[in-house]
Amino acid sequence: MARLFLSPPHMGGKELDFIRDVFDSNYIAPTGPMLMKFEKRFATFTGIPHATAVSCGTAALHLALRLLDVEQGDRVYYASLTFIGGVTPALFEKATPVFIDSDPLTWTMDPNLLAQALADDAKKGTLPKVVVPTDIYGQSCDLDAILDCCKPYGIPVVVDGAEAVGGRYKNRHCGDGALMAAFSFNGNKIITTSGGGMLASHNPKLVERAHFLSHQARDPAPYYQHTTYGYNYRMSNVVAAIGCGQMEVVAERVKRRREIFTLYEEALTDVDGISFMPEAPYGQGNRWLTVILIDPAHFGATYEDVRLALEKEDIESRPLWKPMHMQPLFKDAPMVGGSVCEGLFNQGLCLPSGTEMDEDDVARVVSVIKAQKK
Numbered sequence: 394m395a396r397l398f399l400s401p402p403h404m405g406g407k408e409l410d411f412i413r414d415v416f417d418s419n420y421i422a423p424t425g426p427m428l429m430k431f432e433k434r435f436a437t438f439t440g441i442p443h444a445t446a447v448s449c450g451t452a453a454l455h456l457a458l459r460l461l462d463v464e465q466g467d468r469v470y471y472a473s474l475t476f477i478g479g480v481t482p483a484l485f486e487k488a489t490p491v492f493i494d495s496d497p498l499t500w501t502m503d504p505n506l507l508a509q510a511l512a513d514d515a516k517k518g519t520l521p522k523v524v525v526p527t528d529i530y531g532q533s534c535d536l537d538a539i540l541d542c543c544k545p546y547g548i549p550v551v552v553d554g555a556e557a558v559g560g561r562y563k564n565r566h567c568g569d570g571a572l573m574a575a576f577s578f579n580g581n582k583i584i585t586t587s588g589g590g591m592l593a594s595h596n597p598k599l600v601e602r603a604h605f606l607s608h609q610a611r612d613p614a615p616y617y618q619h620t621t622y623g624y625n626y627r628m629s630n631v632v633a634a635i636g637c638g639q640m641e642v643v644a645e646r647v648k649r650r651r652e653i654f655t656l657y658e659e660a661l662t663d664v665d666g667i668s669f670m671p672e673a674p675y676g677q678g679n680r681w682l683t684v685i686l687i688d689p690a691h692f693g694a695t696y697e698d699v700r701l702a703l704e705k706e707d708i709e710s711r712p713l714w715k716p717m718h719m720q721p722l723f724k725d726a727p728m729v730g731g732s733v734c735e736g737l738f739n740q741g742l743c744l745p746s747g748t749e750m751d752e753d754d755v756a757r758v759v760s761v762i763k764a765q766k767k
């Protein structure tokens with residue numbers, strides 16, 4: 394039987410046609426009209442009207458911090474339950490990440506803890522320059538609550554929506570409403586360009602400036618002139634062609650991820666000791682990955698026992714993101730709360746969730762999990 398991967402790429406079929414267009418036009422090196430088409434399609438899909446495509450989600454988040462003049466000594470608030478790619482941009486700028494625990498009902502940044510942290514920091518004169526909540530596993534943070542917390546202090550919010558393409562918050566796309574939102578098209582994401590990212594905003598000036606910085610900050614002159622420094626963060630026109638193909642199927646992909654979640658849920662709902670990542674009442678996540686919690690006291694085995702049993706059957710699963718405050722790299726970083734995301738990490742397992750999986754594939758995973766029940 395073929396190996397079941399956690400979240401492999403799933404091409405829609407039109408990607409090669411778009412790539413062929415790029416080759417026919419010879420816009421290979423490296424910008425061109427396909428990039429603009431991809432950005433436009435992405436903006437239309439998300440409803441966030443301005444977007445610039447870059448080499449990865451990490452680059453998009455780095456550009457956002459540069460645009461907000463984050464610099465040495467500044468503090469940046471992050472959800473502790475996240476992937477490090479969202480956080481390293483603070484380190485690039487020698488800023489200090491401050492981590493906030495999750496709300497147990499959504500697993501995203503807890504707005505109450507955020508409010509408390511801001512009030513404490515306001516008293517000490519150490520308010521953060523920016524707050525970066527993550528839409529974890531494609532579930533939106535409670536963005537309006539977070540914006541309400543930050544507004545009195547004039548602190549901007551940048552959403553790390555790397556995992557959240559196609560996820561909804563209230564009646565809008567994930568990240569819509571923040572000053573900026575960053576998305577990833579890494580190979581494991583719900584749609585992929587093999588590697589890539591997007592920075593999106595309602596503010597055209599910010600997106601224009603991000604585009605400028607992502608192209609080595611070249612001043613408009615016939616020669617190479619620079620009044621500031623930038624990065625080589627642009628996406629290539631060839632890669633954007635894959636993105637255009639993926640945009641044709643993104644809505645289908647979200648629907649299928651959610652169906653796969655439901656299949657797992659139906660099959661495992663009565664198993665004592667297994668529970669699922671809850672869906673926040675304010676939105677509809679993209680269920681990028683189906684995540685379960687395994688309580689060993691009731692299930693009789695740990696998530697690691699289950700992971701190893703799956704691996705033996707050539708099925709890839711993965712523990713939850715290890716919270717940032719538990720990482721050796723961040724052992725001295727300030728942390729607000731912590732017990733919620735630690736608890737999730739101690740029991741969480743991400744199951745294969747690729748959109749090419751069929752009912753038999755899900756049943757194969759479920760039977761291995763059930764066999765571990767004591």
Ligand SMILES: Cc1ncc(COP(=O)(O)O)c(C=O)c1O
Pocket residue numbers: 448449450451452475476477478479527553555556576577578579589590
């Ligand atoms: C939450 C989160 N933030 C940031 C990133 C970084 O994105 P990329 O890998 O495209 O740089 C990822 C994914 O890889 C992610 O899952």
